[in-house]
Amino acid sequence: MRIPFVWILILLIPCAAFAQPRAKKEKKPIATELNTPSRRAKNVILLIGDGMGLTQISAGLYNNNNALSLEKFRSTGLQKNYASDDLITDSAAAGTAIACGVKTKVGAIGVGKDNKPAKSLMEEAEARGMATGIVVTSSLVDATPSAFVAHVPSRDQKEDIAKSYLELDIDFLVGGGRKYFSQRQSDARDLARELEEKGYVVSDYTESEIPKVTLDLKKNFAFFTAEEDPGKFQDSRSYLLPASRLGAVFLKSHNSKGFFLMVEGSQIDWGGRANDASYVVTELLEFDRVIGSLLEFAIEDGETLIIVTADHETGGLAINPGSQMNNLLTEFNTNAHTGVMVPVFAYGPGAELFSGMYDNTEINRRIRKALGWE
Ligand SMILES: [Zn+2]
Secondary structure (H helix, E strand, C coil), X not given: CCCCHHHHHHXXXXXXXXXXXXXXXXXXXXXXXCCCCCCCCCEEEXXXXXXXXXXXXXXXXXXXCCCCHHHHCCEEEEEECCCCCCCCCCHXXXXXXHHHCCCCCCCCECECCCCCECCCHHXXXXXXXXXXXXXXXXXXXXXXXXXXXXXXXXXXXXXXXXXXXXXXXXXXXXXXXXXXXXCCCCCCCCHHHHHHHCCEEEXXXXXXXXXXXXXXXXXXXXXXXXXCCCCCCCCCCCCHHHHHHHHHHHHHHHCCCCEEEEEEECCHHHHHHCCCHHHHHHHHHHHHHHHHHHHHHHHHHCCEEEEEEECCEECCCEECCCCECCECCEECCCCCEECCCEEEEEECCCHHHHCEEEECHHHHHHHHHHCCCC
16 A cells, blocks of 8 residues: 555654654752751761772672671662762762762862852861861872862862861871972972971871871871872771771860761772772772771760761772672773762761762751751
8 A cells, every 4th residue: 555645744743853852951959858867966977988889889798708887887878979060070079069068060179160169067067166087098188088178170289279278277187198288399388397386296107107196185186198199908008997096086085066077988999990809899898997997986976977978989890790709700891980879878866867869969968967057
C-alpha cells in the first residue's frame, strides 16, 4: 500500500517537534526544614577524607578483614558536591562549600562565585570565642585547609593563603608547607617567626616530632611537618593519629567555650590521582584509625559532634569481579576527580541532622544548626 506523501508529513511533524532540544531548567536544591536537635553540640570535629568516595572506603574495608571504625557511626548521608561552574568539583570549591556554605567556582578558596569572601566555620568559631584547630597530611596552604582560613580567587595563591593564618588565631595547627611561611618568594616576611611573636609555640619537623612535643596550654601551637608536602604513610609518615588526638585533647582543655577541629586525610586523593590502589588503601586505613580514635574521644566527651565526609571522589575507582576479601581487583577510570556523590557519617549531639541526601553546602548549615548558631 502506498501512503500519500501528505500523510507522511503529518506523521513526521509532531515527531520533529518532539525531537527539538528543550532548554532544561535546572532545579533548585530542595531546602530542607531542619528540626532543632534535642541536645546542642559544644565541640565539632570535622574529618575530611580528600578523594574518599564509597569505593575508596570499600577498598579499605575489604582490605582490612571487613572492619572499619566508620561502621560505628549510626547517622549517614550522601552529599552532592558539584561546583558552581563545573559538575566535577575540586578540593577548593568543595572545601569552600563545606567551610563557608557557598557553591563556588573550581579553584576558588573561601569566596563565592562572585569572588566575594564568605565567612568560614573556623572564623565564626573564632569570633564566638571557641578554640580552633587544623591537622592535615598536606601542606597547610593546600586547598582543603585553606578554604577554612583564606579568601582568594585561586588556590594557587599559596603565599597569600599563608598570610591568612596570621589574621586568624587558630589555636592548634599541624601540617606541611613551611616554605610558604618562611622561605617566601613574594616578600621577605617570616610568618613562622611572626606566629611566634603573636604568642604561638612554633616547631617543625627539623626540630622534633609530634608525639615528643610539650604543649603549653596557655599558648597556641603550630607545627610544620614538611617544607612542602608531607610524605606518604607508606614512607613512614605517622603524625596524623597522634596530632589529631593531641589536637582534640589540647583544644578541649584550651577553652571552655568549646572547639572546632578540622582534620584532613589529604592523600587518599593523591593515591587516586596516581592510580595507585595501595597508596589509596594505606591512606584510607590510617584515616580510619584517626576516625576511630576521635570517635572514642567523642563518646567519652559526650558533647562532641563528629562528622566524617569527603570533598569528592578521585580516580573513578572500581572493585572488579573476581575480587576476594583482602585480595581486590581494582581499576581506576581517570586520574582526575569524578562527579559521584560522597558519603557523610555523623556521631554525637545533632548527628541526626546529617542523614539524607543534600548539597555539600548543607554540611555547613547543619553544623551551624547543631552548634545552635542558627
Ligand atoms: Zn580534594
